Each structure stands twice: as C-alpha cells, then as structure tokens.
Amino acid sequence: xxxxxxxxxxxxxxxxxxxxxxxxxxxxxxxxxxxxxxxxxxxxxxxxxxxxxxxxxxxxxxxxxxxxxxxxxxxxxxxxxxxxxxxxxxxxxxxxxxxxxxxxxxxxxxxxxxxxxxxxxxxxxxxxxxxxxxxxxxxxxxxxxxxxxxxxxxxxxxxxxxxxxxxxxxxxxxxxxxxxxxxxxxxxxxxxxxxxxxxxxxxxxxxxxxxxxxxxxxxxxxxxxxxxxxxxxxxxxx
Amino acid sequence: xxxxxxxxxxxxxxxxxxxxxxxxxxxxxxxxxxxxxxxxxxxxxxxxxxxxxxxxxxxxxxxxxxxxxxxxxxxxxxxxxxxxxxxxxxxxxxxxxxxxxxxxxxxxxxxxxxxxxxxxxxxxxxxxxxxxxxxxxxxxxxxxxxxxxxxxxxxxxxxxxxxxxxxxxxxxxxxxxxxxxxxxxxxxxxxxxxxxxxxxxxxxxxxxxxxxxxxxxxxxxxxxxxxxxxxxxx
Numbered sequence: 001x002x003x004x005x006x007x008x009x010x011x012x013x014x015x016x017x018x019x020x021x022x023x024x025x026x027x028x029x030x031x032x033x034x035x036x037x038x039x040x041x042x043x044x045x046x047x048x049x050x051x052x053x054x055x056x057x058x059x060x061x062x063x064x065x066x067x068x069x070x071x072x073x074x075x076x077x078x079x080x081x082x083x084x085x086x087x088x089x090x091x092x093x094x095x096x097x098x099x100x101x102x103x104x105x106x107x108x109x110x111x112x113x114x115x116x117x118x119x120x121x122x123x124x125x126x127x128x129x130x131x132x133x134x135x136x137x138x139x140x141x142x143x144x145x146x147x148x149x150x151x152x153x154x155x156x157x158x159x160x161x162x163x164x165x166x167x168x169x170x171x172x173x174x175x176x177x178x179x180x181x182x183x184x185x186x187x188x189x190x191x192x193x194x195x196x197x198x199x200x201x202x203x204x205x206x207x208x209x210x211x212x213x214x215x216x217x218x219x220x221x222x223x224x225x226x227x228x229x230x231x232x233x234x235x236x237x238x
Numbered sequence: 239x240x241x242x243x244x245x246x247x248x249x250x251x252x253x254x255x256x257x258x259x260x261x262x263x264x265x266x267x268x269x270x271x272x273x274x275x276x277x278x279x280x281x282x283x284x285x286x287x288x289x290x291x292x293x294x295x296x297x298x299x300x301x302x303x304x305x306x307x308x309x310x311x312x313x314x315x316x317x318x319x320x321x322x323x324x325x326x327x328x329x330x331x332x333x334x335x336x337x338x339x340x341x342x343x344x345x346x347x348x349x350x351x352x353x354x355x356x357x358x359x360x361x362x363x364x365x366x367x368x369x370x371x372x373x374x375x376x377x378x379x380x381x382x383x384x385x386x387x388x389x390x391x392x393x394x395x396x397x398x399x400x401x402x403x404x405x406x407x408x409x410x411x412x413x414x415x416x417x418x419x420x421x422x423x424x425x426x427x428x429x430x431x432x433x434x435x436x437x438x439x440x441x442x443x444x445x446x447x448x449x450x451x452x453x454x455x456x457x458x459x460x461x462x463x464x465x466x467x468x469x470x471x472x
Binding site for chain 1: 247249250251299300301303304307308313314315316317318321322324325328329332333367370371373374
C-alpha cells in the first residue's frame with residue numbers, strides 16, 4: 001500500500017461505540033434466516049419491556065426512491081451503487097441510529113456496513129475506499145453472522161424458483177447470461193468476502209443450519225452475556 | 239501515460255486510456271459570474287469548431303430530484319447531504335463527463351468537487367474523509383477559480399434573484415439568524431478553503447470583481463493558450 005494509504009488507515013475502522021445505547025447487527029447471505037432471527041430478537045426485547053428500535057438495509061425514505069429508479073432503469077455503476085447505499089445508511093444513521101444510541105436504546109440493524117463491504121468489493125470497488133466512506137458509522141456492540149454452506153443458502157432461495165431481480169442476481173457483473181447461474185456465482189463471491197470480514201470485525205458466528213429456536217436461544221444467551229439489559233428497561237410503563 | 243488521471247482511485251469499469259477530450263472547470267460562488275462565463279466560453283468554443291458539453295452540480299439523472307426535495311424539507315443531516323452530493327457527482331462523472339471525454343469533447347464543468355469539498359469542510363467534515371470521498375474524480379486539465387468580494391456577490395445575487403439562497407448563505411450552520419451577516423461569514427469561510435486548496439489542486443485564480451467582458455477576455459486567453467499546447471502535443 002502507498003504512503004498515502006498508510007495515513008488513511010487510521011480512519012479505516014469505524015469508531016467504537018461511546019454512547020449509552022447498544023447496537024446489534026445481523027449479517028449473512030440471502031436465505032441465511034437472519035431476518036427471522038432479528039424479528040424474534042425484536043419481539044423478545046419489546047415484550048420484556050426494553051427500549052428497542054429496528055432498522056433495515058436500504059430503507060431510507062429520502063433515498064430509496066432514487067435507488068429503486070436507479071435499479072429499475074439500470075443507471076447504477078459499481079461506484080454509484082455503493083454511494084447510494086451509503087447515503088441510505090447515512091440518512092438512517094444520522095436521523096435514527098445515532099440519536100437513539102445516544103438516548104440509550106437498543107438498536108437492531110438488519111444488515112449493516114458489512115453488507116456493503118462484501119457486496120461492493122465483489123463489484124470491484126476499492127476495499128479501502130468503501131471502508132473509508134463508511135467510517136462515519138460506529139462498530140456494533142455485537143454483529144451476528146449467520147453462517148451457512150453456500151449450497152444450502154442457494155437451495156433455500158432457488159428451490160422455489162423465485163423471480164430474482166437484476167442486481168440481486170448480480171447481473172450487472174456479467175458473470176453469466178443465466179439469471180440463476182449469475183445468482184449462484186454472485187452469492188459465492190459475497191460469501192467469500194463475508195468470510196474475510198468475520199475475524200477482522202469480530203463477528204459472532206451462528207450456525208444457521210440449526211433449528212430456528214435453537215439459534216434464537218444462542219442469540220439471547222450471547223446478548224444477555226454481553227449487554228447489561230437492565231439498563232435498557234423503560235423507566236415508566238406507558 | 240493515460241491522457242487523464244484520477245486523484246487516487248480509478249472507478250471500476252472506467253478506462254482512462256480512451257479519454258481524449260479535455261475537462262475545464264470553473265469554480266466560484268453564486269454570483270461570481272460562473273454561468274455567464276460558461277455560456278460565453280461555450281459560444282466561443284463551438285464557434286471555433288470544438289464540441290462542448292456543459293455539466294454542473296445537482297444535475298444527475300439518478301438522484302438530483304431526491305437531493306432537491308431532501309434539501310427543501312431541511313430534514314437532511316450533514317453526512318447524508320455530503321453523500322447525496324457525492325452520488326450526484328459520480329453519476330454525472332461516469333454517465334456524462336467520461337463518455338464526453340471519450341468522444342473527444344471539451345467538458346465545461348460549472349463547479350466540480352472543490353465546491354463540494356469546501357462546503358463540507360466548512361461544515362466540520364474531516365478533510366481526509368472528504369478527500370477520500372472524491373478520490374475517484376478525474377483530474378481536470380484546468381481549474382479556474384472566480385474569486386469575487388462578498389460585497390459584490392451580494393449585489394449580484396440580489397440583482398439576479400432578489401434574494402439570498404438559504405444554503406449559499408450558510409444558514410444551516412447557524413452563524414447568525416441574520417441572513418445578510420451569515421452570507422458574509424459563510425462566503426469568507428468558503429473563500430479561505432478555496433485559497434487553502436489552491437496550490438494542492440492547481441487552481442488558476444481569476445479576479446472576478448471585473449466586468450463580464452474583462453473576465454471573459456482573461457479566461458479566453460488562458461484557454462486559447464491551453465488549446466494551442468494541446469494541439470501541438472498531438
């Protein structure tokens with residue numbers, strides 16, 4: 001890496017969480033069951049009377065219409081694909097995630113910056129650049145990675161022969177003319193990127209081949225161990 | 239060496255070898271005479287047989303509408319705004335500027351990354367983050383910075399629009415509730431950022447306090463000189 005690259009290294013890593021809140025993120029391939037698990041975590045914490053906020057990838061009201069248009073009309077390049085998703089996270093981050101962490105909430109994020117780091121690297125964006133532009137976002141308190149053999153993940157998605165979207169299948173990468181084949185190759189590449197990120201970012205790996213309730217039990221145990229939940233109770237019930 | 243370079247990183251799927259056109263940037267505040275000069279330069283260049291494309295900020299197909307509505311609602315936070323602008327810029331870079339350069343056009347840019355960087359830094363963004371955000375930009379063949387005293391900018395803004403713009407007055411920063419005062423403070427801050435960037439990015443400083451005709455003559459001579467060199471270098 002160049003000298004300039006060395007200097008930039010110190011802004012590569014997201015800052016550590018210095019707020020009273022807690023941030024829990026889930027990552028994994030499509031079909032890994034992470035959204036189901038996150039939903040159950042949310043229900044558990046809500047029903048137990050904790051202050052919880054849930055947010056998901058690509059859902060900013062200000063940005064999403066542009067992303068949708070860009071995908072539909074095929075306007076996106078790897079760089080603008082990366083930037084528009086970064087803008088989407090920034091909007092949710094500045095308006096919701098960060099203020100809520102400051103206010104002492106447990107924030108649950110279905111996909112977080114690691115989704116971008118994996119996907120944008122597969123789209124050949126410079127890995128250092130992607131990390132730098134996302135460096136405004138803090139590290140989660142816990143990031144769960146739902147690990148699944150690639151074939152199992154692919155079968156879960158493809159067995160129902162779903163209608164895959166162009167970008168979802170990675171067709172913009174011209175990996176294959178065939179939508180399903182392209183999806184297979186694309187997911188394989190994303191999986192490789194994810195596996196590189198697990199150690200770098202201290203993710204907690206969950207074996208996603210296990211039964212739903214078994215996984216949920218593990219998640220709750222780890223959350224209990226790592227986060228002092230009593231701090232997040234509503235002080236007065238409404 | 240390729241005819242064009244990027245500041246640090248070449249975006250995926252971009253081939254710099256084929257970019258034979260020229261990229262000229264005019265920077266300056268609202269009321270500095272940028273648009274007037276770009277109009278005159280376009281007429282002159284097209285008259286002389288050069289193919290010209292005009293680009294500017296907030297004109298992308300991808301995100302300019304969303305950027306406008308986000309700004310109007312003012313429900314937009316600083317990092318988000320910067321990323322909106324960066325997305326808008328890169329969309330135009332890849333879909334307008336680069337294809338035009340490949341076709342051998344002269345691209346006249348009504349503002350470029352420098353305004354975006356100066357605005358962000360004045361609002362407290364880390365310079366390293368802002369620079370890396372725009373490190374994929376193509377290095378222009380020339381950058382002209384029209385420097386105009388804030389007092390004259392005010393006059394011209396009132397002359398053109400009868401009002402000061404909220405963002406160009408830096409009202410979001412909260413220097414003062416008084417828009418007039420805020421405008422002065424903000425424009426001075428922006429100018430001092432531009433002067434800081436001047437050597438690093440090789441801006442040519444143009445005295446924009448003069449008449450339209452005098453500024454045009456200045457730009458015309460400088461650009462004619464560049465064109466002569468480009469022709470003689472093949």
